[in-house]
Amino acid sequence: MNTKKILLRSRPQGVPDQNNFEFVEEQIESPNEGELLLKALYISVDPYMRGRMNDAKSYAPPYKVNEPITGGVVAEVVESRHPKFEKGDVILGSLPWQTYSISDGKGVQKIDPEVAPLSYHLGILGMPGLTAYCGLLFIGEPKEGETVVVSGAAGAVGTVVGQIAKLKGCRVIGIAGTDEKVAYLKEELGFDEAINYKTTPDIAKALEQACPNGVDIYFDNVGGDISDAVYTLLNKFARIAICGQIAFYNATSRPTGPRIEPMLLTKSCLMKGFIVGDYAARFPEAAKDLTAWVKAGKLKYEESITEGFDNLPQAFLGLFKGENTGKQLVKIADRSTQE
């Protein structure tokens, strides 16, 4: 049996492009004792992967040149010689960008196909949903009546942050990059206000109008100028959860900007960077809440699904152009056991 693979051909300088990826096809052996043969159904593309393409120490180890990109994948067990898995099981794991792969079962967990559509486990019930939940609730600690601003609001994490903040009784303002996204946030997801940062001439002023009581929580996915505008409105004891800094992921030199320490000092603000794994001990409660909210229709969820393994790099590159609303995924194959 053959598998397609996508390797990191070269480390991007600045904005990545198709030339940083290399497609290869090679034979895949049958699994040995204790191993699984997996067929990829959905592969996740996420902004944090850009950081792993650099040869720099960060929260996740860098990808290696000439080896496959890895990330979140929902896959089907095609053949199992592992005691814990059976043919037909659906699993979630951190796996290579391959149509088929061999796994020893480590870091691979079975998912229940009855709970929600399979792809949800890469989004609202997976890493992005847990990220939103943990960052907002454990760093932001929202209280009823507070004002929450979310940047990257129409993305996989931002859409969930805003909706949970609404469930907690907050006023929620989203910042996004197209009028369609702004309309989606306000009309579909119940955000109180949303601002198109690309067409609004004075974001600080627009935010000021949208936040008459200032900002108590800022959930930041983007960084840069947008954050500077939000900072001017922070209330005493405001909390800032730094979840992403997509503005700088493709930076080739260290970005500069206004010093924020004096502002954090005069307002007694808390700023905390995090990755979802920091809160692993609290995933069970988070997953329970998220699943219940999704089932009850309290959390709406949108996916941008690109079809076909060959389109993986393009779907990834689109993240940095703001092309996706909600979680960006690539569908690789149908589940064979459904038929």
Next chain:
Amino acid sequence: MNTKKILLRSRPQGVPDQNNFEFVEEQIESPNEGELLLKALYISVDPYMRGRMNDAKSYAPPYKVNEPITGGVVAEVVESRHPKFEKGDVILGSLPWQTYSISDGKGVQKIDPEVAPLSYHLGILGMPGLTAYCGLLFIGEPKEGETVVVSGAAGAVGTVVGQIAKLKGCRVIGIAGTDEKVAYLKEELGFDEAINYKTTPDIAKALEQACPNGVDIYFDNVGGDISDAVYTLLNKFARIAICGQIAFYNATSRPTGPRIEPMLLTKSCLMKGFIVGDYAARFPEAAKDLTAWVKAGKLKYEESITEGFDNLPQAFLGLFKGENTGKQLVKIADRSTQE
């Protein structure tokens, strides 16, 4: 009876000087029912007062032009028509820069002259000591074996931070501005290392040598370039307590520098600005510990005492030139009841 007063004559642009202060002398009336006549014994000068000289909203309200500067004062009750105070009591309060003043007793607390020298209540047992205790323990949360870096290490707050960190079993590195201060920190206060930022050509390199296991807690009194050097050594889950930003107190435009959010993100760091009043609910436990440590000789304490009311502005201005080691005070008068 006459009192001398020091008014804010004008708001400083940039670095303040003697011309921003005005001395006046005027008659003071006897206290009315419910009031006290107070004689200043020690007046505190503190870096945060610079911020109150600007007409800007900050954590403390701005001073008014043509009105007295106010701040921490230890005073003696000369005459009391207040039921809670008697002639001869020594009090601590936020009072005007005057040799004598009338108070209604609000915000004024009696201090026990037996516990420690009276001036200590403006320093290690007062606002600076509480600031050090609360910022280090409640934001920094030091654990045995961790590395703590303190900037402004030889000041009223920094000297206490470093010593408490040593009591908690940490490796402590201080950053200060003269060789005398560096020697004092290492030889008198037990800091593991101290760095003279004015004479060390490469602070980042010196810090790297002093912190072989990276930095877990950074207690920042100064901000700016010194902080940038410390940031490069932060460990995963490091905590940064922003206590002061003296580098910028005299800035006339908004300072810029490297963006720190990406670094906070990749290292899951916490940064928290604070003022001591944020932790008022915990002052009793803090005061109890500080008093016990001072009595037991576990916390050493140094004061820079300038003599004479007329020298108050000069003592204040010296804070921004790094002239003081330990707490800077001005002695106004002896306690009359001691004689």
